Amino acid sequence: MSDAQDEIFCCDSLKGVVAELPEPAAPTVYRADNGVTMMVVGLVRTEEGLGYLDQAILHCPFCGTKLQAAKP
Numbered sequence: 001m002s003d004a005q006d007e008i009f010c011c012d013s014l015k016g017v018v019a020e021l022p023e024p025a026a027p028t029v030y031r032a033d034n035g036v037t038m039m040v041v042g043l044v045r046t047e048e049g050l051g052y053l054d055q056a057i058l059h060c061p062f063c064g065t066k067l068q069a070a071k072p
């Protein structure tokens, strides 16, 4: 049995940031429709609501594990 959500957590630190951040920051780490793992790095409040600034994660910011290859 495979759990797609667990695949992106290479260490407890990365898993911890997802668990500890409160709404509406979550999900801070998620898998986009194209299969790329993304991390929300900022929030912007606009007249139309809350906007997310996100970025693809290529390496884990905590342990350095390569999570995925850069895609053009």
Ligand SMILES: [Zn+2]
Pocket: 009, 010, 011, 012, 013, 014, 060, 061, 062, 063, 064, 065
């Ligand atoms: Zn890690």
